[in-house]
Amino acid sequence: xxxxxxxxxxxxxxxxxxxxxxxxxxxxxxxxxxxxxxxxxxxxxxxxxxxxxxxxxxxxxxxxxxxxxxxxxxxxxxxxxxxxxxxxxxxxxxxxxxxxxxxxxxxxxxxxxxxxxxxxxxxxxxxxxxxxxxxxxxxxxxxxxxxxxxxxxxxxxxxxxxxxxxxxxxxxxxxxxxxxxxxxxxxxxxxxxxxxxxxxxxxxxxxxxxxxxxxxxxxxxxxxxxxxxxxxxxxxxxxxxxxxxxxxxxxxxxxxxxxxxxxxxxxxxxxxxxxxxxxxxxxxxxxxxxx
Amino acid sequence: xxxxxxxxxxxxxxxxxxxxxxxxxxxxxxxxxxxxxxxxxxxxxxxxxxxxxxxxxxxxxxxxxxxxxxxxxxxxxxxxxxxxxxxxxxxxxxxxxxxxxxxxxxxxxxxxxxxxxxxxxxxxxxxxxxxxxxxxxxxxxxxxxxxxxxxxxxxxxxxxxxxxxxxxxxxxxxxxxxxxxxxxxxxxxxxxxxxxxxxxxxxxxxxxxxxxxxxxxxxxxxxxxxxxxxxxxxxxxxxxxxxxxxxxxxxxxxxxxxxxxxxxxxxxxxxxxxxxxxxxxxxxxxxxxxx
Numbered sequence: 001x002x003x004x005x006x007x008x009x010x011x012x013x014x015x016x017x018x019x020x021x022x023x024x025x026x027x028x029x030x031x032x033x034x035x036x037x038x039x040x041x042x043x044x045x046x047x048x049x050x051x052x053x054x055x056x057x058x059x060x061x062x063x064x065x066x067x068x069x070x071x072x073x074x075x076x077x078x079x080x081x082x083x084x085x086x087x088x089x090x091x092x093x094x095x096x097x098x099x100x101x102x103x104x105x106x107x108x109x110x111x112x113x114x115x116x117x118x119x120x121x122x123x124x125x126x127x128x129x130x131x132x133x134x135x136x137x138x139x140x141x142x143x144x145x146x147x148x149x150x151x152x153x154x155x156x157x158x159x160x161x162x163x164x165x166x167x168x169x170x171x172x173x174x175x176x177x178x179x180x181x182x183x184x185x186x187x188x189x190x191x192x193x194x195x196x197x198x199x200x201x202x203x204x205x206x207x208x209x210x211x212x213x214x215x216x217x218x219x220x221x222x223x224x225x226x227x228x229x230x231x232x233x234x235x236x237x238x239x240x241x242x243x244x245x246x247x248x249x250x251x252x253x254x255x256x257x258x259x260x261x262x263x264x265x266x267x268x269x270x271x272x273x274x275x276x277x278x279x280x281x282x283x284x285x286x287x288x289x290x291x
Numbered sequence: 292x293x294x295x296x297x298x299x300x301x302x303x304x305x306x307x308x309x310x311x312x313x314x315x316x317x318x319x320x321x322x323x324x325x326x327x328x329x330x331x332x333x334x335x336x337x338x339x340x341x342x343x344x345x346x347x348x349x350x351x352x353x354x355x356x357x358x359x360x361x362x363x364x365x366x367x368x369x370x371x372x373x374x375x376x377x378x379x380x381x382x383x384x385x386x387x388x389x390x391x392x393x394x395x396x397x398x399x400x401x402x403x404x405x406x407x408x409x410x411x412x413x414x415x416x417x418x419x420x421x422x423x424x425x426x427x428x429x430x431x432x433x434x435x436x437x438x439x440x441x442x443x444x445x446x447x448x449x450x451x452x453x454x455x456x457x458x459x460x461x462x463x464x465x466x467x468x469x470x471x472x473x474x475x476x477x478x479x480x481x482x483x484x485x486x487x488x489x490x491x492x493x494x495x496x497x498x499x500x501x502x503x504x505x506x507x508x509x510x511x512x513x514x515x516x517x518x519x520x521x522x523x524x525x526x527x528x529x530x531x532x533x534x535x536x537x538x539x540x541x542x543x544x545x546x547x548x549x550x551x552x553x554x555x556x557x558x559x560x561x562x563x564x565x566x567x568x569x570x571x572x573x574x575x576x577x578x579x580x581x582x
Contacts, residue, residue: 157494175477175500182469186462203448209466211502251578287542
C-alpha cells in the first residue's frame with residue numbers, strides 16, 4: 001500500500017522501517033527534516049510537509065509526542081487535512097487526548113477521510129522488533145483495510161469507536177502508575193527493615209501481589225538505578241491525558257493523580273529522562289532510606 | 292514428628308489435615324473446642340489447652356487471626372510457653388506484627404524454645420491443596436528441622452531472622468493494596484467511557500500494566516460482584532499491621548494508608564466479608580458509575 005509516515009522519533013523511525021520491510025511504498029516526513037534520512041536510505045521517499053506526505057497516500061500515519069503536535073500535523077498549515085484524499089485513512093499512533101482525537105476524526109470525516117486512533121505499548125524495543133501492542137479505535141472496515149500496514153508493527157486489538165484506543169491507553173497508564181507505586185512502597189519497607197530484597201521478591205512475586213512491574217522493575221527500585229525503559233516525563237504526559245479525560249467523564253483517580261504529582265516533582269529535579277520506576281526514589285527519600 | 296496444631300479455622304484445619312496425611316503425629320486445639328472434631332476424626336489427638344497441646348510436641352504450630360490471639364495462645368494462661376519443652380520449635384503461621392513476633396521469640400528463647408514466623412499466602416484453596424507459599428523467618432537450623440512438617444503445607448521461602456517472614460507478608464499486603472486499587476481506577480474510567488472492558492483487559496493485560504490482580508480480579512470489578520477470594524476485613528487487619536511496622540521504621544506508605552481507609556469504609560457499610568477486590572466499589576461510587 002501507499003503509506004505516509006509522519007514523525008521519525010524513537011518510535012516512529014523503526015515503525016516506518018518495519019512497514020518498508022513488509023513491502024509497502026512509504027513516504028516519510030519529520031519537522032526536523034534530517035531525521036528522515038536513515039529511513040530514506042532504507043528506501044522511503046521524503047516529503048517536505050505533512051500535506052505533501054498525505055497527498056496520494058492510502059494510509060497516513062502520525063506518531064509524535066503530544067496532542068498539540070498531532071493537531072498541528074493534521075489541521076495546521078500544510079497539514080494532512082489539506083493533502084489527504086477522499087477514501088484515505090489517517091492513523092494516529094501517538095498517545096494523545098481521546099477527546100481531541102474525536103474532534104479531529106470528525107473534521108477529517110467532512111472530507112471523506114477516516115481516522116483510526118492506534119496508540120501503542122511495548123516501547124522502543126517493541127517498535128524495533130515489530131511487536132508493539134496496538135490499541136485501535138475507529139471504524140472497523142477502515143481497520144480491515146489498514147491491517148496489512150498495522151500488522152507490520154505489532155499485534156492489533158480493536159476496542160470500539162474513534163477514541164477507544166486512546167481511552168484504553170489512558171487506562172493502561174493509570175494502572176501502570178498505581179502498580180509501580182505499590183511495588184515501590186513494598187520495597188521501601190523491606191529495605192528499611194533490612195531484608196534481603198531478592199528473596200522477598202521471590203517470595204511475593206508468585207502470588208496475588210505480583211505484577212509486570214514487580215517482576216521487571218523491582219530490581220531498579222532496589223538498586224536505586226532507573227535506566228530506560230519508559231521515560232517518566234512521557235508517562236507524566238500520558239497520565240495528564242488520562243486525568244483530563246477522567247475529569248471530563250467525572251471519574252475520580254486519587255492514586256493516579258498522586259503519582260502524577262510525584263512524577264512532576266521528579267521531573268523538576270532532573271529525573272525526567274529516567275525510567276518510570278524512578279517514582280521509587282520518592283518513597284525512598286520520604287522514608288530516609290538513602291540518608 | 293510429634294506436632295501440635297493450635298487454631299482450627301478456615302486455614303488451620305486443612306493445614307493440620309495435610310500434616311496428618313504426611314504421616315505425622317498431630318495433636319490439635321481450638322478455643323471453640325468442637326472445631327477440633329473433624330481433624331480428630333481424621334486421626335488427630337485433641338488437647339484441652341495450648342499448654343497441653345505443646346507438652347511433648349517437637350513442633351508447635353499456631354494459626355489464628357491476629358496478634359493478640361497469638362500472644363494469648365503463647366504467653367497466656369495454660370499457654371504454649373507453659374507446656375513447651377526445651378528444644379521444641381514454635382511456628383506461628385498467622386499473619387501478625389513482626390515486632391510482637393520478635394518479643395515472643397525472645398521470651399520463648401529464655402526457655403530454650405525456638406520460634407519461627409511462617410505466615411502464608413495462597414488462601415483457603417492453597418491450605419486445602421497443600422500449595423501455600425510459606426514465608427519463613429527465624430533460625431535456619433530450626434527451619435531445617437521443621438521442614439518435613441512445613442513441606443506438607445506448601446513451598447517454603449526462607450527470608451532471614453525472626454520477624455522476616457511477617458515483614459515479607461506485610462510487604463505482600465502493601466503491594467496488593469495499591470495494585471488492586473490501580474486496576475479499580477483503570478476499570479472505572481473504562482466503564483464510564485462505555486468501553487468493552489473484556490477487550491480492554493485483553494489489550495492491557497499483556498504489557499507493563501498487567502498484574503495478578505488485573506488478570507484474576509478485574510472481572511469482579513467489572514461485574515461489581517466480589518465473591519471470595521480473600522476477605523477485605525482480613526486484608527485491612529494485615530494492612531494495619533504493615534502500616535504500624537512501617538510507622539515504627541519511619542517508612543511512609545501513602546497509598547497503602549489510603550486503601551486502608553477505603554477498606555474501613557467498606558467494612559463499616561457491611562462489605563467486610565467480600566473479596567478484597569471490593570475496593571473497586573469505592574471508585575465506582577465516587578465516580579457515579581452505579582447511579
